[in-house]
Amino acid sequence: MDTALKQQFGSDNYAGICPEVMQAMNDANQGHAASYGDDVYTQKACDSLRSLFGTDCEVFFVFNGTAANALALSGLCQGHNSIICQQQAHIDVDECGAPEFFTHGAKMLSAIGEGGKLTPADVTRLANVDADNFHSHKPKVLSLTQSTECGTVYSIEELKALTATARELGLHTHMDGARFANAVVSLGCEPADITWRAGIDVLCFGGTKNGLGIGEAVIFFNRSLAEEFAWRVKRAGQMCSKMRMLASQWSGVLEGEVWRKNASHANDMATRLAKGLAAFDGVTLNYPVQVNAVFVNLPDKTKTDMHDKGWHFYDFPGAGSRLMCAWDTLPETVDAFLEDLKGCLPQP
């Protein structure tokens, strides 16, 4: 019996595990290996990440993005501090207060940030509190999401301007890179160009949405901020004992640059979808399509009819319906969606 759900645009984490990752896990599934990361597979994945970024960074593996972000932030600030982010930031609205919990209550300061992006002026304005006065709170971190919650991408110049502002204000810089790979291939740059070379202290590198089954990497370019991070990971229940199974998945996407292939494919499918959508009368896109997300305005009746036809996708307040493409989205799925949509749009 075929129980598989047909391909959907609900999220990029609807997709399964890519074959290269399955193979890498299978290759690591040989005999015994030391636990908690003291094994050759974990060593190899860490070394591959260091060589990908071209720097001697500290690497940690955790199970999911919420933990990666919350723990990274807990290493950058304390409860009396504040964290600057964009209004739709996952850390502020999608993590059930985990960053506040693990930082022991750091305050989130957010700005609207058009198109998902903060500007240096936003950062300066939000950080303009009486930080020397202990009655206030002390801004300590700038958190940027790359690619953004709106499916847009910060350019290298935009990032450099933001981190320069952060540096002047004495803020550490965190990047939520749940869709980091999609941003790198969109910009046609190297991972280093939008991280440490652009002034980022710590990156949460998303694996799950790129084709892993489970796992995100927390990468400290500023190594002094990684002090005692392993203790934080363990205390949060995020330390994998059979670490080779988490780490080998990374080797599956790092070898042969599969991460680039997966991200490019997802981005290309979003472009195909966006082109098809834009060709329909009365259908408008809310943001430029720069990665694997398309935000589209559809009539309510059309949405209901599409859901009735079995298509899964979600509405985001003020941003329209979000259609996400994944590493395995087939062009035929995009075309079938567009064909069904044609029949569900109001007839002129």
Ligand SMILES: *Cc1c(COP(=O)(O)O)cnc(C)c1O
């Ligand atoms: C998916 C996502 C995460 C990670 O979410 P988890 O469900 O905790 O793995 C983090 N940040 C952004 C922007 C995301 O889209």
